[in-house]
Amino acid sequence: MNNKKNTVSRRNFISSSAALAIGTTLVGPNIFGRNRLLNSPVPNSKIKGVQIGVITYSFRSMPDQSAEATLQYVLDSGINAVELMGDPAETFAGKPESPVNWRTFYGLMGKKRNNELNPEEEKSFLEMQNTMDAYNKEVATWRSTVSMDKFKELRKMYNDAGVTIYAFKPNAFGKDNTDEEINYGFKAAKALGASHVTLEHPSDDEHTEKLGEMASKHGIYVAYHGHTQQTPTFWDTALEQSKYNALNLDLGHFVAAGNEAPLEIIKKKHNHIKSMHVKDRQTPEHGQSNVVWGEGDTPLIEALQLMRDKGYSFPATIELEYDIPEGSNAITEVKKCLAFAKNALES
Incomplete structure (x- = not known):
């Protein structure tokens, strides 16, 4: 997967991306409440028709995990669309500590x-x-x-700052969750403005059928995520069960699982992909590690350009999983990932 030409190309992208991100990359967020948010520039991370988003899990190392602080991290990263983890939203809505x-x-x-x-x-x-x-x-x-009022308020706060919420990931859709919790998750996602919820694939056909049926009543898609258990046929049963079952493909994990031709699953399943996690991982032969973008075996440049050239509408979601270098922080690294994507899409 990594020939000499690709290696040189990736090195060039790393250098160019670093240059784009330099200047403010080591500056952390300044959280001064609502006034700070109102004074933040409105970001735009839709590049050449491809929506680059970020899963807020990427900011898990940051000290303040509130909805307001998370929004500031997103703004400071230059991102305008997110897959929102459950904790910031639910805490904002009054969930027990x-x-x-x-x-x-x-x-x-x-x-x-x-x-x-x-x-x-x-x-x-x-x-x-x-x-x-x-x-x-x-x-x-x-x-x-719980009332949906606070979720609607959070949506307005994010939207007013220029950030849309396209996916919601609360821990509410597992086999151990009640039907009331599952219905709550769909209602909260709709209140936040999300088109789909994301969750780890339960590896249980009965449960994916149940979720698909419940999702249809709310008009919200269920996009199943996977790690190294992903294969080209991993989602097939769920997709057959309901049109509301979908993919939250993780391209990096797919490569780390040893699957051949990772771009093919994007081409074949693009109508069912609601969002795709992008990260750089190595193949099993090279150790499977999460690495800085451009240093691994995941064809990120080619995948982003495929999305651009084919006009695929699902977001490419930055998920920061490689180790943050000393002296840096999550915002800095997400900005580098965004710069890498920008370089790829504008080439």
Whole structure:
């Protein structure tokens, strides 16, 4: 997948992208409340017809995880469309406060997924999981009665700042969630202005059929995400079950899974893709690592140019997963990713 010509091309893109991002890349956000937001320039990350967005998970390392601070991170990154994680929106709407440190929990969850937990971390993860189980019951009760007014208010705040919300990812669509929570998730997504919700594929045909049926009643699509279990036929059963079942393709994970010809799945499934996560990962032969854009085996340039040339309308969602270099921060790195995409699309 990486011949000499492509390697040289990627090096050129890295240099050009760095040049585009230089100047403000090391400046963090200045959060001064609503007045700061109103004074922020309106971003535009739709480039040559391709909407470049970002999943707000990319800012998980930032100190303030409120909806207002998250919006500021998005604005400072130059992005005008997002896949919004559940926590900022639900906290804004009054969700009970979590007794668990989310950053720690997500970190352990990632290591658990990769079978990298040591015995002490495994014990901590299990303790957190037990605490989370009790907390989730409390949240389920809250979700069953909460008004949509605060979600509409959040949508207006984001829209007024120039940012649209195209996808919503609350932890409300799993097999352990109640039907009331699932319906809540669809209603909240609609209130936020999203066209679809995203979630990890449950690997359960009965559940994807149920979600597809429930989604049809709300007119909101369910876009299933995958990691290295993705294959070209990974979504086929769900797609056959309901027209409201769709893809949240992750191109980097798809490459890391060892799939050949990653551009082909975009071509074949583009009518079912509601949004696509973009990151650079290596093939299994090269270690599967998340790396700085342009240094891995994921054909990001070619994928973005394919979207441009074919007029595909789904967003390309920046997901920052490589290690943030010392002295940098998430905003800086997202800006670099955006500059890389801009370079690709304007070439």
